[in-house]
Amino acid sequence: MDRVNAIRLFVRLVECGSFSAVGREEGIGQPAVSKQIGALERHLGAQLVLRTSRRVVITEAGQTFYESARQLVDDFDALESSVGDRQQSPRGLVRVNTAPAHGRLCITPLLPDFFRQYPDVTVELSVSERHVDMIGDGVDLAVRHGRLVDSSLTARKLSETDFVLVASPAYLAARGMPARLADLDQHACIVFAKGRERYPWALKVGRESVSYVPHGSLLTGDAEHIRAAVLSGLGIAQAPYWLLAEEIRNGQVQVLLPALQPERVPIHLVYPTGRRVPMRVRVFIEYLVEAFGSSGV
Structure with a gap:
């Protein structure tokens, strides 16, 4: 044997x-x-x-x-x-956990060049909206959005993203352009929710941070559905810039009320502290850090 x-x-x-x-x-x-x-x-x-x-x-x-x-x-x-x-020439499997939409839009497009550089490395992408138990689930790396609180993890910053209010030109042509926070009450909002709990939008009025609870006909706990709803003209949503970056750039989606935009949210690559990081994982970390730095998303 x-x-x-x-x-x-x-x-x-x-x-x-x-x-x-x-x-x-x-x-x-x-x-x-x-x-x-x-x-x-x-x-x-x-x-x-x-x-x-x-x-x-x-x-x-x-x-x-x-x-x-x-x-x-x-x-x-x-x-x-x-x-x-x-x-x-590192080789072997790298297990990476990320949110579904972020993996599809921001991680997967970077993989062709990585595989050209490291043909003997295999990447296993697992997707989940929840934070996985990295050691228990056998995950090498995870992409985390927002402020980090878990001190047992080592973090490398990938980027920062704006959270923007967005809508399609077709929706705005039909319902008008909001000019201030109070105007949102008259609009259809696409609501991020888990169960029946609506998550408030984090906004900034002057120097003050405020929470606005949106109301609308569509509630979803999935970023892909928020993206699809915005593109279908169903209403206004608050979303991370990367979710609709291409559509914002080409005019399919418009950013609204930029003065209300909150502080940027960091995106980190995390892995367990105190464990030796294999070469195949190290090269993937360095590749992603460089690629995200170059893309600016």
Whole structure:
């Protein structure tokens, strides 16, 4: 048994949750993956996974082993990368978590050039509006919007974004242009909400920060739907500039009441503090920091 390879397969089994998924990644059959995991279990004298007809369950011993095994795999990959021709050619998987709309509009368009520079690195994008448990979910990096409060994470600033009031020219032609904060009461607003809780818009009147609770016929907790609603002429929304940057530049969307615009919101790339960062993750961090700095979004 190749113990390093078996441990690598086990780590991916925990993260993928499926023998067949690991087999597809490695280009081998599901029985071959199961056979290597079984050999690893016999070598360790402990059951790492419970196999059922529907899913794989990681045992308590397996979860304990995973924490050290993942670090071992990272260390081994770093050792390989530091020797010979691989010194300038990092390889392996980088797991990145981001919000769905930001990933689609701001991260994915940057990947072609990254893969040209680092053809042996694979990026796994997971998308979620919630903040994931980075260690528990096996995530290397996460994109976080807003002020950071988690001191257990190391952060690299990617950019800052304006939060702007926006509407389509078609909507404004039909309903008129608001000239002051009070005018918003007469307009249809596209409301960001979770459940039935409407999130207020953060605005600035002079030097004072104010909260405005919007009212409208459409409530959604998804940025993609806010984007689609603005482009469909359904009303006024407050949104991060990057969500509609291209449409603002080409005139499909208009920014309203710029004097009410609040302070810019930072966007960070975060990763767990105190853990060694593999070379493949380091090059992806540096690439994103440079790419976002160049784009200005």
